[in-house]
Amino acid sequence: MAHADAISLAGIDWFIILVYVIGTFLLGIYFSKFVGSAGDYFIAGKALPFWAIGMSVVVTDIGAVDFVAVAGETYNTGLAVANFDWIGSMPAMVFAAFLFIPYYWRSGVYTIPEFLGRRYNTAVQMIHAAIWGIFLYTMLALMLWITADKFLHTVLGWDEYKVTIGGDTYYATVWGMALITGIYTFSGGLTAVVMTDVIQLVVMFVGGFALLFMSVWEVGGFAAMKEQILAKGPEYQQHFDMLLPHDTPTAFPWTGIVFGLGLVMSTAYMSGNQAIVQRNLGAKSEWDAKGGMLFAGFLKCFIPLLVAVPGLAAILILPGLSDGDQAVPLMIKKLLPPGLRGLMFAALFAALMSSVDSLLNAASTIWTTDLYGRTYRFVKGKPLSERQGLVVGRSFTVFFIITAALLAEWIGSNEGIYKFIQTALSMFQGPVLAILLVGILWKGANQWGGLAGLVLGVGFTFILNNTEGVFPSEDPFLFVAWWSFVFSVIVTLVVSLITPADPPGKSDGLTFTQVLEKDGRIRRIMGGREV
Amino acid sequence: MPEAQEQVVDAIPPATLETGITGWLTAQGEWIHNAINDRFQAPMQAIFQPLNQFLSPIPSIWWSLCAVSLFLGAMIWVWSMKKEYVNLDAPSSRWWYDLRIWTVLSMIPHLFVYLYI
Numbered sequence: 001m002a003h004a005d006a007i008s009l010a011g012i013d014w015f016i017i018l019v020y021v022i023g024t025f026l027l028g029i030y031f032s033k034f035v036g037s038a039g040d041y042f043i044a045g046k047a048l049p050f051w052a053i054g055m056s057v058v059v060t061d062i063g064a065v066d067f068v069a070v071a072g073e074t075y076n077t078g079l080a081v082a083n084f085d086w087i088g089s090m091p092a093m094v095f096a097a098f099l100f101i102p103y104y105w106r107s108g109v110y111t112i113p114e115f116l117g118r119r120y121n122t123a124v125q126m127i128h129a130a131i132w133g134i135f136l137y138t139m140l141a142l143m144l145w146i147t148a149d150k151f152l153h154t155v156l157g158w159d160e161y162k163v164t165i166g167g168d169t170y171y172a173t174v175w176g177m178a179l180i181t182g183i184y185t186f187s188g189g190l191t192a193v194v195m196t197d198v199i200q201l202v203v204m205f206v207g208g209f210a211l212l213f214m215s216v217w218e219v220g221g222f223a224a225m226k227e228q229i230l231a232k233g234p235e236y237q238q239h240f241d242m243l244l245p246h247d248t249p250t251a252f253p254w255t256g257i258v259f260g261l262g263l264v265m266s267t268a269y270m271s272g273n274q275a276i277v278q279r280n281l282g283a284k285s286e287w288d289a290k291g292g293m294l295f296a297g298f299l300k301c302f303i304p305l306l307v308a309v310p311g312l313a314a315i316l317i318l319p320g321l322s323d324g325d326q327a328v329p330l331m332i333k334k335l336l337p338p339g340l341r342g343l344m345f346a347a348l349f350a351a352l353m354s355s356v357d358s359l360l361n362a363a364s365t366i367w368t369t370d371l372y373g374r375t376y377r378f379v380k381g382k383p384l385s386e387r388q389g390l391v392v393g394r395s396f397t398v399f400f401i402i403t404a405a406l407l408a409e410w411i412g413s414n415e416g417i418y419k420f421i422q423t424a425l426s427m428f429q430g431p432v433l434a435i436l437l438v439g440i441l442w443k444g445a446n447q448w449g450g451l452a453g454l455v456l457g458v459g460f461t462f463i464l465n466n467t468e469g470v471f472p473s474e475d476p477f478l479f480v481a482w483w484s485f486v487f488s489v490i491v492t493l494v495v496s497l498i499t500p501a502d503p504p505g506k507s508d509g510l511t512f513t514q515v516l517e518k519d520g521r522i523r524r525i526m527g528g529r530e531v
Numbered sequence: 532m533p534e535a536q537e538q539v540v541d542a543i544p545p546a547t548l549e550t551g552i553t554g555w556l557t558a559q560g561e562w563i564h565n566a567i568n569d570r571f572q573a574p575m576q577a578i579f580q581p582l583n584q585f586l587s588p589i590p591s592i593w594w595s596l597c598a599v600s601l602f603l604g605a606m607i608w609v610w611s612m613k614k615e616y617v618n619l620d621a622p623s624s625r626w627w628y629d630l631r632i633w634t635v636l637s638m639i640p641h642l643f644v645y646l647y648i
Contacts, residue, residue, distance in 0.1 A: 094605040243594040246586040254594035285620035298637040466567040
């Protein structure tokens, strides 16, 4: 049964969507011919150019949820939510490009936990890998559920495409998305994921700009829109404020935005999120790894225009919506003609597919390299071979996509599970950034400092998260991120100073003061000068 | 429902009425939250309240300046590094391959937002 607000698509819309989906699928399959080893599968044989990395980072970061939810949040509270794509991205991408990524790339690791394992010890690697392994898998299931429930069901009214067998309901939309993304991710690995992301970004930008121009045109331009919204009453006076007072009850006070988001959360995300950084690890050169991140930062400055401004325009075009998340679907229905509507849907499909394939690829990489690979090494006394890594990686890909599709409804419907995983991950953001930063900047950071910084930092975050009345904000996650980072930096420094140093040479090539050249020569750079 | 039974149900926190993993996680979470809050609220407030009192009256001009400083600081940091380190492995030494220039160009649109919106 179709929804009353469901959008009907014309033949030309269906044609555009089908061309996009089939084209993406075939492109992904094409890249399977370049996969012959674990290195090819997980880090694209270190052959990715900067432009592909940059475009892939952006679409991995932006999902269809952002199109709907950020527009909805802007409709309700204003532009402050766009901070996540402006101050919450660009400075962090610069820090990632020059401070973290060169050392990840040079060390030749497949994952961030693997880097932490080399820099500190196996315990740090396993703790970090376990939390990310579980989070990525949960997010994968959730994304598949969003495909069916939030997007295809709510927007297109595709309820009829479900089958009940033995009391269990199977959603054709979930399985369709799982099948398409699963097959090309299984076949082509990171190369397929990145190259399909490139197409997905182009489609997403074309569709997004179409909605942006039509919505701003409808309200008479940006200046007229601002004037009309501000004239609507006192509750709209902060809708164009990027920064809010420190004692605002909202989640976005300026202090939290600058310190918690701009310095800690975004840097932890851009430098410690496997789904993001994996593209940079597959760069063909260190310059491409850095340049890819900067190019992504440039592209990201357009994202708030695509996802937030239509939400502002909806205040005038669709006043009085009870749920801000309805803004984008209803704007598509009201403003876009056939053809552009299909393009916008292809853009939303693109945003979803890029999230699903990236999560799947990143989850299988972490589980293969850090959790299975490390255990295999412990039991067998030798590492996985390149061929074994490829087989195990592909097996995890198949296992994850099938089980995620099976569990999608259960995980998606149990808000408590998602919140639990989300909270658990957020507790690691500040401490992980702290040990990464100290580990890269200071050669003296040792394994015990790293372990203590991580474990005690998570403990401190847990205490802050569960203590009321400490910060003015009702949801002080930005403050918690900042202070847990500061606490973990102090712990890592102090414990490293009072415990025995690591063996000489352990951190060679992994710290900012030492850069290991390709010929094995160590080039020391301190404060920008070779010493 | 008999009155006595109604009272028992009223006395149980809503979370414990939920079933399955979600209900169990919620109940445990509430218990832990209360235990931590009782123990740490006073010392944490003693540390953070003076800081909140210092930050709350800061004028809005400083908010934008702090935000802009983050962008400017990142740009200055990149330009302060050795050019060879920033552009290591660059395909060419021509100016448009210089990642320091890329940094500035990538940041200008963001800076514009915080200065003019």
